[in-house]
Each structure stands twice: as structure tokens, then as C-alpha cells.
Amino acid sequence: MTERREFTPLGLHRALHAIWKVPKGFGAASAVNHTVIGRRFIVTAFVFFAIGGLLSMLIRAQLARPENPFVGPELYSQLFTMHGTVMMFLFAIPLIEGVALYLLPKILGARDLAFPRLSAFGYWCYLFGGSIILASMVFGAAPDGGWFMYTPLSSREYTPGISADVWLLGITFVEISAVCAAVEFVVTVLKVRTGGMALNRMPLMGWYLLVTAGMMLVGFPPLILGSILLEVERAFGWPFFDALRGGDPLLWQHLFWLFGHPEVYIIFLPAAGAISTLIPVFARTKIVGYTWIVAAIIALAFLSFGLWVHHMFTVGIPHLALAFFSAASALVAVPTGVQIFAWLATLFKGRPVFALPMYYILGFFSVFVFGGLTGVMLALVPFNWQAHDTHFVVAHLHYVLIGGFVFPMMAATYYWLPQATGRLPVFQVSKAAFWLIFIGFNLTFLVMHFTGLLGMPRRVFTYEAGLGWDLPNLISSVGGFMMTAGFALFVVDVVLQLRFGRRFRRNPWGATGIDWAMPTPPPSYVFASLPKIESRDPLEDNPKLGADLAAGRGYLGRVKDGRMETLGVDMVSGKPDQIIVLPNNDYTPLWTAMSMGVFFLCFLFSAYWWSLIGLAGAAVFAMRWLWSIGSKTDPAPEDAGLGETLPLHHVTQSPPTLLGLTYTLIANGTLYACLIFGYLFLWTIAPNWPPEEMIGAGGLALPAAVLALLLAAFAAARARTMNAKGKARARELWQIVAGAASLAAAAGLAAIAFLAVPDPTSHGYAAATAAMLAYSAIHALIGVLFSGYAWARGRKGWISAARAVDARAPAIWHAYSAMTGLIGLGLVFLLPHGLPA
Amino acid sequence: MTDAIPSPARPVSGLHLIWLVAGFSVWASGFILLYGLHALGCRWGWEEAAFLGGISVNRAVLIGVYLAHIAAGAALWLPLHAAAKRWPGEGGVFLKSASVLLTVAAVVSTIWIGAPVLFLAACAG
Numbered sequence A: 001m002t003e004r005r006e007f008t009p010l011g012l013h014r015a016l017h018a019i020w021k022v023p024k025g026f027g028a029a030s031a032v033n034h035t036v037i038g039r040r041f042i043v044t045a046f047v048f049f050a051i052g053g054l055l056s057m058l059i060r061a062q063l064a065r066p067e068n069p070f071v072g073p074e075l076y077s078q079l080f081t082m083h084g085t086v087m088m089f090l091f092a093i094p095l096i097e098g099v100a101l102y103l104l105p106k107i108l109g110a111r112d113l114a115f116p117r118l119s120a121f122g123y124w125c126y127l128f129g130g131s132i133i134l135a136s137m138v139f140g141a142a143p144d145g146g147w148f149m150y151t152p153l154s155s156r157e158y159t160p161g162i163s164a165d166v167w168l169l170g171i172t173f174v175e176i177s178a179v180c181a182a183v184e185f186v187v188t189v190l191k192v193r194t195g196g197m198a199l200n201r202m203p204l205m206g207w208y209l210l211v212t213a214g215m216m217l218v219g220f221p222p223l224i225l226g227s228i229l230l231e232v233e234r235a236f237g238w239p240f241f242d243a244l245r246g247g248d249p250l251l252w253q254h255l256f257w258l259f260g261h262p263e264v265y266i267i268f269l270p271a272a273g274a275i276s277t278l279i280p281v282f283a284r285t286k287i288v289g290y291t292w293i294v295a296a297i298i299a300l301a302f303l304s305f306g307l308w309v310h311h312m313f314t315v316g317i318p319h320l321a322l323a324f325f326s327a328a329s330a331l332v333a334v335p336t337g338v339q340i341f342a343w344l345a346t347l348f349k350g351r352p353v354f355a356l357p358m359y360y361i362l363g364f365f366s367v368f369v370f371g372g373l374t375g376v377m378l379a380l381v382p383f384n385w386q387a388h389d390t391h392f393v394v395a396h397l398h399y400v401l402i403g404g405f406v407f408p409m410m411a412a413t414y415y416w417l418p419q420a421t422g423r424l425p426v427f428q429v430s431k432a433a434f435w436l437i438f439i440g441f442n443l444t445f446l447v448m449h450f451t452g453l454l455g456m457p458r459r460v461f462t463y464e465a466g467l468g469w470d471l472p473n474l475i476s477s478v479g480g481f482m483m484t485a486g487f488a489l490f491v492v493d494v495v496l497q498l499r500f501g502r503r504f505r506r507n508p509w510g511a512t513g514i515d516w517a518m519p520t521p522p523p524s525y526v527f528a529s530l531p532k533i534e535s536r537d538p539l540e541d542n543p544k545l546g547a548d549l550a551a552g553r554g555y556l557g558r559v560k561d562g563r564m565e566t567l568g569v570d571m572v573s574g575k576p577d578q579i580i581v582l583p584n585n586d587y588t589p590l591w592t593a594m595s596m597g598v599f600f601l602c603f604l605f606s607a608y609w610w611s612l613i614g615l616a617g618a619a620v621f622a623m624r625w626l627w628s629i630g631s632k633t634d635p636a637p638e639d640a641g642l643g644e645t646l647p648l649h650h651v652t653q654s655p656p657t658l659l660g661l662t663y664t665l666i667a668n669g670t671l672y673a674c675l676i677f678g679y680l681f682l683w684t685i686a687p688n689w690p691p692e693e694m695i696g697a698g699g700l701a702l703p704a705a706v707l708a709l710l711l712a713a714f715a716a717a718r719a720r721t722m723n724a725k726g727k728a729r730a731r732e733l734w735q736i737v738a739g740a741a742s743l744a745a746a747a748g749l750a751a752i753a754f755l756a757v758p759d760p761t762s763h764g765y766a767a768a769t770a771a772m773l774a775y776s777a778i779h780a781l782i783g784v785l786f787s788g789y790a791w792a793r794g795r796k797g798w799i800s801a802a803r804a805v806d807a808r809a810p811a812i813w814h815a816y817s818a819m820t821g822l823i824g825l826g827l828v829f830l831l832p833h834g835l836p837a
Numbered sequence B: 001m002t003d004a005i006p007s008p009a010r011p012v013s014g015l016h017l018i019w020l021v022a023g024f025s026v027w028a029s030g031f032i033l034l035y036g037l038h039a040l041g042c043r044w045g046w047e048e049a050a051f052l053g054g055i056s057v058n059r060a061v062l063i064g065v066y067l068a069h070i071a072a073g074a075a076l077w078l079p080l081h082a083a084a085k086r087w088p089g090e091g092g093v094f095l096k097s098a099s100v101l102l103t104v105a106a107v108v109s110t111i112w113i114g115a116p117v118l119f120l121a122a123c124a125g
């Protein structure tokens, strides 16, 4: 069935590298390889870290003495806003994405992630979005409303000009990349592992990144929605947040913190994953409480969504509701505690060696625990009322962010840098850098707690002398500069290591995970053949695993038809169930991201009609992108090595693409749920209700829209069934019906919006109603694209009963659109006539 | 050749991972309903409407939701137990312990977070 050529290790390397390599020069812009994209993410994130750090130095320089004339209030507002925004959105989250991109395949035993081109697309979105935000600073139009952009301060009236739009559009652009990454990570961890890697044998880092990605799927949509609504308010005057016209600024706060608090854990979890990975290695033992840790992080993921209101304790919410959130805030310390005890137990069980990464881990312990304690203090409502918006909060959040995120990430950097470069550090700069950072950090922020307790508010550009704030501020500034010197030394250290580091044979730390069972730096294809996993410590079972894999003694140790291949496995048991064929280097992700860039830029400069060109371009490129994968014949199962005969992914029941669509819809559904929340929230809480005018009857448009939505879902499902039965003609007919019905549904929804809904600029009610209808109409329109694409694919012979993805995907999409559309219509029509306001 | 879960006729389906999140999904539902109904109740004057024995309608609804979610969380035990019987091997043990831990933790969290409905004034701000 399959011709298998035998390779020597070098021959195998050459043959694999020939198809996996990334072109040099301009061609590198087409790279989709996870090692390359991961590295780009990480380096770019550190560049933004440097920029954010520079801004914080300007802040500290200004606050060093009272009544400092260095910067005025306008500039100061830009400084702290940009500092917070850059650090949170352009440094922390992208760094996590980069680390996950780089590491996931290497710890899961795969050659790449599930959707390599999506990684590339995500990177370009991040780069373009980040650049827009940075450019605004150069042109003096930087956002200045604080990193959480509260309305009404950020509304058109109080922030004219484009600075707030820069934030809203730029951040949304970057968030798109985060959601893409999240989808990709979830699919990868669940499906794209190597044979035998059952869930219980997965490295803990895999669990951490899975849970993080799951949180991103539900955590980012509230912010994306909030940003869209605020941008629509600013651009077209739909008053979602304008209290005078039936909107409510509190809605923004809810949406922002619904994202914002989970965000803290999204940042923390991968860092904790690094700690769970490093501690057993340096303690020369196994982690204590694997199952407990997995349970703890899943619990943490859920609980962290029940805390958001603790950022709003002072806005006048009834006590009972505050009590729920206060209780949840205290509870969330428990799973964190479980992890900390598991780490301590592991340290005590083993014989710890104090290599450099351990310095940062001990730094993490001392700082993070302290930050957790001040967090519990702030979760107590009465204390919160005292400390709200003072420098105490600033000190707390840096203890958590720097202690809980930056320190572990530094440890991780020192740990995995040799893996990425093939070199070990030679100079003693590293320890000096650590001590500068650690001492500088505590000088800055420990002292800042007292500044806060003495009453100094955050976000003020200066203060009077003699309030007792002079000395602590000076100390904080000195400490800040010391810490920055430390980070500069760290950069020097890394460069030295890259340049002069000592080369080593494999596995310098004596780790037991397969990320060290490969040559360093890792080759383009990562594993010459994929390992069969039989325990949690494959390198302990077989210390020569690396050599075996290089010699092709694993799965897929071959080159066939120039294909890029990796394994897909059963989610739970890790039993291989398919060979996934991955796409090669491609410029389409870049073109798609550029089209999105055109959209965002046109929108930014109020060229709304032009911006549609960007959107259309993105749709065209996205379809071209999808078009290039697949097969025109039903491929036969193939020998995958180690006695496994497996089908190619095109013909399996659960190919990665469909899983990806499912998780995308989960993120999308969360966004919709938030929109419904917004609608109901305005309905019950917002001032200046009820509106003068409610929705009209809608005439024939209403039943037409309902029927069309149902018909589209039904027809797409029929198309899928007909395809499964091998009836190609019937499939195409039903697909046409589905597309046409979807178009009709979009038209019906638009008709309702234009004919029956009052002017959306008149009142928050009308705006929210129109937004609900617009959501459904847009989904129906995308449904037309789905069906049209599927129809064309069928015509060209890409679909068969076995190769069913393109017939199944529209069915899922139309079902989703119909469901959300009907819920929306129900709320929009029934609420005004059925419930008290 | 040992497999994580000695592959039975059909491997444990990925759908069984639902047990890792089932308990906390009940918790989430409770949290959303308590928070949402409380806001609606205060808005719609359920606090003034008396229910049996001097409790307001508002509080009766909240306590009802609270108890129902505790009961639902605890009741998950039965189907979880039944499902876990079909999870073989070392991997099955892991899945079972993690699911049990999470389900218990979720019930405890529900009890803890919702407890204020029993004694705090509902609509005072």
C-alpha cells in the first residue's frame, strides 16, 4: 500500500527539512511554521515590554518629586494609559501566545499546531494593531482615558478626536488575533498530540495552556463586544453608554471587567504552568498532586468569571450582589493555594538545585503570595472603599502582574532559551540582573503600598509637597530605575548567550519531557518521527529517545508526496486516529490581515464606506485560504509507522477544521450572550427609560425572517445528509436553497431594522435592538458565503461522502444562525410587549 | 504495548470530558441566575411583595434558585458515577478523580457564594 524508503538520520533530516523549511529574505513573510511565528511573537512582545517599561520610567521620573514640571496632565494621562495598554494587551497576552505557539507542538509531540496559517494571521493582526497604537503616540494622538477606557470619559463628547478610536480599533484588531490563537490552542491540545499521550500523560503545561485558551474563548468576547459598541457610539451616535439617551456607562464597566478580571488569570495560568514544569525538574523529582493541579486550574477558570464586579464595588450596586462577588473573590484563593501547596510539597520532596531559573521562581513565591494577600484585602468591600483608586491598588496589581507573570516568564525564558538557541549561558551577568530586578521591584512597589495608604490617588500627574508622599515617591522612582537597569542587563545577558553561549549536547537540565528529545535549536519539522508516549516522563523511560526519533523510529518517520504531516489522536486516550496533512508556507494570512488593516484604518479615519473594501478583501482572501486545502479523491489509509494504519484527516469523522469551527462558535456565542446581557441590562438598569417609542409590528418582514432562518438551517442540514448518502446533485440543490434562504433572512432582518425599529441614535433601547438585529443579519450574510463556498467546492469535486467537511460546516453555521436569530427576534419583539419596564 | 486506556471496542469519547466542567457549569448557572434575578427582583418590586411567613417574594425566589443549584450539583453524582464505570485503565482513574474533585468543589462553591441570600438585606445599596 505505501512505499517506505528507509532513511539514515541525516537523510531523513534533509528530506524533511526540504519541505518544512522557511524561505529566507522577503519570502519569510510567508512563514507559517510555529517555531518561527512563536519566536516572532515573543520577540515582538519583548519589544513592547521595553516600550511599556520606558513609559513607566517617564511616569516615575515625573512622580519622583512633588510639583514636578517635567510633564503636564495631558501627557501624563497618555503615559499611564499607554503604559497599561501596552503592558496588558501588547506585551502580556502576546507573550503568552508566543510561548504557547513555540512550545505546544514540542511538548505534545506534534510537528506543528492544528492551523499553522492561523498562527501567522494572528501574528500579523497583532503586529498591525500594535503598530497603529504605537503610531498614535508618535503623532501625539495617543489614547488617554486609562487602560480601561471608562465611558463617559471616552465618549465622543469628552474625548473628541481619534485617540479613543485608536484604542478601540487597535485593541480589537489585537484581540482578534488572541481569539484565533485560543481556537487554535484548544484544538491542538485536544486533538494534535502524539500517539499514546493520553490526557493523564499530558505535560501539565499542556493542561495550563488548554485551560488558558478556553478562558480566552469566553473572556475576550465581552471586551470585543464592548469595543464594537463604544466605537459604534462614537462613530454613528448610537447611545449604548450615554445615560441621557437611555444608555448606561455602567454597561461598559461590566463588559470591560467581565473580560478584565479573567484576563488576570489568563496571564497568570501559563506562568503557573511554567512553574509547574520547572519545579519538578530543578527539584529532581515528580510533581506532587498532578490531578489536583488539573482540577484546581479548571476550577480557577470558572471562578475567575465570577469576580468582575469587585472592580466596581464603589459604583452603588446593592449589598447582596456585592456579597456574591466578595465571596467569590475570597474563594478564588483556594485553587491558587492548592497549586502553591503542590509546588511547595514538590520542593520539599525533592532535592532542589538552585540554578538560575529557580531564583526567579523563589522571587515569584515571595512576591506573588504578598500580592495575593493584598488582593484578599481589596476583595473586602469596606477596605476596598478606602483604597479604591489609590496607589495601593497600583502596588497590588504590580505585585500580581510582575510577581505572578513577569518573574515566572523570566524563569521560563532562562529555562527554554537553551532549547531555542542550543547554547548555555557562560557569564555571571544573569544573577546580577536578577538581584537588580528583585530589589528594585520591592523598593518601587512595596513602598508604593504605603504611598497609597497615605491617600495618594492613582493617575494624578503631580502632588503637593508636605503631604508625606515625597519620600516614598522618591524611593519608588529610584527603585524603578534600578529595576529597569536590571531588565537592560537581562537583555544584554540574552544577547551574550545567543552570541557566545556554550554549545551542549541534549537536555542540559535533565528534564524528562519530549521538548528536550530533539536537536537544539529545533529543526523546522521539530520531530523527525513522533514518539510513542507511555508515561508522563518519556525521557526517563528512554534517555536515548531523541536519537531514536531522529533515526525515524517513531510515527511518521518518512516523507511522502512532499506532504507535511503530523498525527491526530483520540482526545482522551491519545490513540492515533488520523494523519493530519498541514499546509505549507503561504502569503494569504498576510494578505488577509492586511485587508483587515485597511478596514480598521479606514474606520479610524471615518471613511466608513471605504472600510467595507477591507472587509470584502478579507473575505475573499479567507476563502482563497480555505480553498487551497483538501483533496479531490478519497485517500486510502496509510501506514503511519509503529504498526498504525491511519486515514488522512480529510476523510475522518472529527477533522481539526470542524472542531475549530465549533470553538469559534463558542467564542461567538459568548459575544452574543454578552449582547443579550447588554440589552437586558439597559432594559432593567439604565436611567431615562422607558423610551418614547418601541419596536413596531414589523409586518411581513418578521414571519419572512423567521421562516427564512429556519429554512436555511433545514436546507443546509439536508445538504449534509444528501452528501453523506452520496447524492451530489441533491446536495448542491439544497446548498443553493440554504444560501438563498440565508440571503432572504438577512433581507428580512434588515427590513425589520429599517422599518420597525425607531432611530437607533434616539435611545439606548433602539440602539440595542438594532444591534441585536444587525448581529443576526450579519450571520445570515456570512451564511450565504458559507453555502456559496460549499456549493463551489462541491462543483469542483472537493467534496464527497467521505470528504464531508465542506458539507458539514455550513450546516453547523446555519443552525447557529437560526438559533441565535430566533432568540434575538424573540427578545426584540416579545420583551417590549410582554414584560414590565 | 500498553495504551493509556487499554482501547476497548470504542475509546472513551471526547464528550466525556464534559464531566470535567459539568459541576462548575451548574455553579455558573446558579451564579448568573442569582445575580440576574436579584437585580430584576429589586427592580420589579419583588422585595415589597410578601411571600409566606414574612419573607419577600424576592428572597423566596433567590433561596429557591440557591437550593435548586445545590441540589442539581449534588445530583450530578449519579450520572457521573454511572459514566465513570465505563472509563477503563489509568486514564480512567485520572478522569474520574478529576471529575469527582471538580464536581464536589463546584457544589461547595455554590454553597459558599450563594449563602448571603439567606441573611443579607436584598436591595439595600
Ligand code: HEM
Binding pocket: A053, A056, A057, A059, A060, A080, A081, A083, A084, A085, A087, A088, A092, A145, A146, A147, A148, A394, A398, A401, A402, A405, A406, A444, A457, A458, A459, A460, A480, A483
Ligand atoms: C517596569 C516596571 C514597571 C513600573 C515602574 C511601573 C509603574 C507604574 C506606575 C507608577 C503606574 C501608575 C500610574 C498612575 O496611576 O499614575 C502604573 C500603572 C499600570 N501598570 Fe505599571 N509599571 C511597571 C510594569 C508593569 C507591567 C509589567 C505591567 C503588566 C504586565 C504593568 C501594568 C500596569 C497597569 C495595567 C497600570 C494601570 C494603568 C492605568 O491606570 O490605566 N506595569 N505602572
Ligand SMILES: [Cu+2]
Binding pocket: A260, A261, A264, A307, A308, A310, A311
Ligand atoms: Cu479582578
